[in-house]
Amino acid sequence: MHNLLAFLTKYYHWFIFLFLEVISGVMLFRYNSYQGSVWVSSANSVVGKVYEWESGLTQFFSLVERNEALTRRNLLLEQQVQYFQEAMADAREDSVQSLQKMMDHLGNYTFIPAKVISNSIDRPDNLITIDRGSKDGVEVDMGVACGTGIVGVVYLTGDHYSVVIPLLNTQSRISCAIRKKGYYGYVTWPGGSSVIAYVDDIPRHAKFKVGEWVETSGYSSIFPRGVLIGKIIDIDDSADGLSYRLKINLSTDFSRLREVCVITEKDFAERLRLQEAALDSLAIQRNRN
Numbered sequence: 001m002h003n004l005l006a007f008l009t010k011y012y013h014w015f016i017f018l019f020l021e022v023i024s025g026v027m028l029f030r031y032n033s034y035q036g037s038v039w040v041s042s043a044n045s046v047v048g049k050v051y052e053w054e055s056g057l058t059q060f061f062s063l064v065e066r067n068e069a070l071t072r073r074n075l076l077l078e079q080q081v082q083y084f085q086e087a088m089a090d091a092r093e094d095s096v097q098s099l100q101k102m103m104d105h106l107g108n109y110t111f112i113p114a115k116v117i118s119n120s121i122d123r124p125d126n127l128i129t130i131d132r133g134s135k136d137g138v139e140v141d142m143g144v145a146c147g148t149g150i151v152g153v154v155y156l157t158g159d160h161y162s163v164v165i166p167l168l169n170t171q172s173r174i175s176c177a178i179r180k181k182g183y184y185g186y187v188t189w190p191g192g193s194s195v196i197a198y199v200d201d202i203p204r205h206a207k208f209k210v211g212e213w214v215e216t217s218g219y220s221s222i223f224p225r226g227v228l229i230g231k232i233i234d235i236d237d238s239a240d241g242l243s244y245r246l247k248i249n250l251s252t253d254f255s256r257l258r259e260v261c262v263i264t265e266k267d268f269a270e271r272l273r274l275q276e277a278a279l280d281s282l283a284i285q286r287n288r289n
Helices: 002-031 033-089 095-106 268-288
Strands: 109-119 128-130 143-146 149-157 162-166 174-178 184-188 196-203 213-216 228-237 243-250 259-265
Touching (some): 128 259, 174 228, 196 228
Parallel strands (some): 149 228
Antiparallel strands (some): 109 128, 109 259, 128 162, 143 149, 143 259, 174 184, 184 196, 196 243, 213 228, 228 243
16 A cells, blocks of 8 residues: 555645646547547557458458358368269269258268368378267267368267277278269278378279269268269279379368368267177187187
């Protein structure tokens, strides 16, 4: 208290000066029409600028929600396009039944939006960290995709974060198919360029060409059928000469990856339990033999 009184005593004349300045300013702008109009116009300009900044900030932060919504929408539209094309091409089946099958299939999946908070593309064992975990419904072995295609598979989960093994990992091996051809294989990444991957085990009798699309096959419990992987840019023989090896240009730009979706299936937990039970049964049989 003593220090406060000493401070006020020492600088009281400055406080009186500021008080008188405020009083004079109020009297000047209130009782003089010209000065008052100048003050109003200036104040309106300042307030307008503040509102403009506020609006800009609001729009900026709303972009996060918009990106998440667009990512989910792109994935859903990609699936719908794929199934509509198949329904139109299949003249043997009633179109209403085809449409119903498509909607039933898509209704089996939900998408959990997530943000990429850590990512690498220049290592053989690249990993991605996302800001969703077990408390958000994310589980190990769930698929991860973005608006332009496949990303990877959930490897580890915490309460609020998860680690994803992306396609750009030498341990990644994902079931795929050539769109509209019905030929299946596995997409792998041997390292090197972040935009190039390879498809192995395509049979020698397969008929396809450069420029066609490779997508998920739907034969695993991880991804639904029809999620884009990449476009064929070269065709070569496998090392043993028994199959083709395709070089593809990935549809996902991993260097700019920001928004992703974890793909969950309603029956995911049941299918996972059955697979684990089958593996345990096979292990027991091997031990007995």
